[in-house]
Amino acid sequence: MKTALITGANKGIGFETARQLLQHGYHVYLGSRDAQRGQQAADHLRAAGYPHVTPIQLDVADSASIAAARAAVGQQTPVLDVLVNNAGISGGYPQPALDTPLSTFREVFNTNVFGPIEVTHAFRDLLRQSPAPRIVNVSSGLGSLTLQNDPSWRFYSVKGGIYPPSKTALNAYTVALAYELRDTPFKVNLVCPGYVDTDFTDHLGDSSVTGAATRVTNVALLGPDGPTGQFFGQEAGSDLNPW
Numbered sequence: 604m605k606t607a608l609i610t611g612a613n614k615g616i617g618f619e620t621a622r623q624l625l626q627h628g629y630h631v632y633l634g635s636r637d638a639q640r641g642q643q644a645a646d647h648l649r650a651a652g653y654p655h656v657t658p659i660q661l662d663v664a665d666s667a668s669i670a671a672a673r674a675a676v677g678q679q680t681p682v683l684d685v686l687v688n689n690a691g692i693s694g695g696y697p698q699p700a701l702d703t704p705l706s707t708f709r710e711v712f713n714t715n716v717f718g719p720i721e722v723t724h725a726f727r728d729l730l731r732q733s734p735a736p737r738i739v740n741v742s743s744g745l746g747s748l749t750l751q752n753d754p755s756w757r758f759y760s761v762k763g764g765i766y767p768p769s770k771t772a773l774n775a776y777t778v779a780l781a782y783e784l785r786d787t788p789f790k791v792n793l794v795c796p797g798y799v800d801t802d803f804t805d806h807l808g809d810s811s812v813t814g815a816a817t818r819v820t821n822v823a824l825l826g827p828d829g830p831t832g833q834f835f836g837q838e839a840g841s842d843l844n845p846w
């Protein structure tokens with residue numbers, strides 16, 4: 604049975620991605636920074652008929668938690684086929700580039716940038732055991748410098764000083780990682796889930812978690828001829844067309 608680890612999977616897009624990968628026959632390690640919330644999410648999925656789900660306490664901003672999660676997963680499987688770095692925070696809005704306290708920058712970058720990097724490092728040995736490892740980093744169109752500089756883009760005026768730059772950094776790291784792994788079976792890609800109806804957007808988003816998770820899942824399931832180092836998003840016109 605193939606295996607997947609999803610960070611921030613106790614709710615929102617991560618939870619729905621867990622459900623979809625379970626539907627595709629994966630054993631899912633469901634990351635949650637709060638152990639109880641992770642257990643509840645896993646119980647919910649089991650009750651819905653998906654027995655192959657294991658909650659894993661995983662705070663991506665906490666090195667000790669990442670190391671413990673790596674040890675816990677490693678006790679159960681020698682191979683990880685899919686890593687979805689989904690956990691993310693906005694840091695709250697408004698977030699003026701000049702006047703927001705540096706502590707907020709650090710908090711957001713710890714979760715959105717250093718978190719995925721450290722989780723990827725921690726699980727790289729298990730991923731290397733897979734014949735077709737896939738890493739999906741959940742990003743945002745707000746991190747695209749091209750879109751941020753396009754006055755016709757519908758989110759052009761969303762100019763937070765912290766969250767968008769954190770996703771820009773994640774994008775740049777992902778492109779570098781994909782390039783480094785270009786001659787290996789790894790596929791390393793980015794997905795913007797769209798503007799999604801979750802707690803993250805105070806449920807103002809105009810698209811569903813189902814569609815968002817389908818985008819993430821499709822990129823996690825890319826075949827050997829699939830792309831790597833690309834950014835996929837709703838506004839591409841097709842889920843698998845990079846921006």
Ligand SMILES: NC(=O)c1ccc[n+]([C@@H]2O[C@H](COP(=O)([O-])OP(=O)(O)OC[C@H]3O[C@@H](n4cnc5c(N)ncnc54)[C@H](OP(=O)(O)O)[C@@H]3O)[C@@H](O)[C@H]2O)c1
Pocket residue numbers: 610611612613614615616617635636637640661662663664665689690691692714741742743744795796797798799800801802803804808
């Ligand atoms: N919703 C959108 O419109 C939208 C658009 C573009 C990109 N995204 C990205 O999509 C991803 C998921 O967002 P969502 O909409 O599903 O948000 P959400 O419903 O707020 O869920 C976020 C998840 O991340 C977890 N999380 C936060 N900090 C964490 C940490 N330090 N360690 C581990 N988990 C942590 C949360 O855990 P708790 O429950 O413990 O807080 C929760 O499980 C994020 O990366 C976000 O930036 C979302």
